[in-house]
Amino acid sequence: MKITFIGTGAGSSLGLKRVKSSILINDKVLLDLGPGAELRLEDMSTHPKALFITHLHVDHFNGVFDYLVQRKIRQIPDLEIYSTKGFLEVLNSYIRVGNNISAKVYESDLPRGKIDDMEIYSIQACHSIYAVSYIISDGNTKVLYTGDTKEPCNTILENVKDVDLIIHETTCVNDCSAWGHTSIKQIFELFSNKRIIATHIPVEIEEKIISFANNKILIASDGLSLNV
DSSP, X not given: OEEEEEEOBXXXXXSSSSOBOEEEETTTEXXXXXXXXXXXXXXXXXXXXXXXXXXXXXXXXXXXXXHHHHHHHTTOOOOEEEESTTHHHHXXXXXXXXXXXXXXXXXXXXXXXXXXTEEEEEEEOXXXXXXXXXXXXXSSOEEEEOOSOOSSOHHHHHHSTTOSEEEEEOOBSSOOXXXXXXXXXXXXXXXXXXXXXXXXXXXXXXXXXXXXXXXXXXXXXXXXXXXX
């Protein structure tokens, strides 16, 4: 399974060093598409089939609207979008004010879909608004992408036992649970026996997070690509 980190910044991140949340799996499936990530995706000249959105905070989905414009201009088939409930209402508001964009939208409390040989399903996360995490399997490798969540989150802890890789948000060093997020310290405490890649990192404190990780946890950066 090929994983490419398009955007690895938290919602608070400034500038272009880390644009907002987005991950590309096997060049076919996007997990979230935050502001700025659509520009990195366009530079790659890659046209995924589907986007799975974890929740409706703007740093996780607001890049999709400009991206849909580019797909329409270039006559690329409609993107399949799987989301928690509410996305279609936002999309329709853009269309109503005159934007010529479209997508195939599938909304659910627990979105799931099959894209080529990949099975993608969701479990409920523990964020400040309703959110899900996604588990992606190609028959050989299973990956859990948390999106935004605070730990400990029972649904996530119950589902990490048989995954090969956890891609986990890491929004602070010590404690950011009041905002529905997880710290690098908590990741060490809860997942020391699992393979972890940390993402959703504020640029302003990335050096502190990298230092705390001490090369024991891989800290993702925009453009990182690896096979698992």
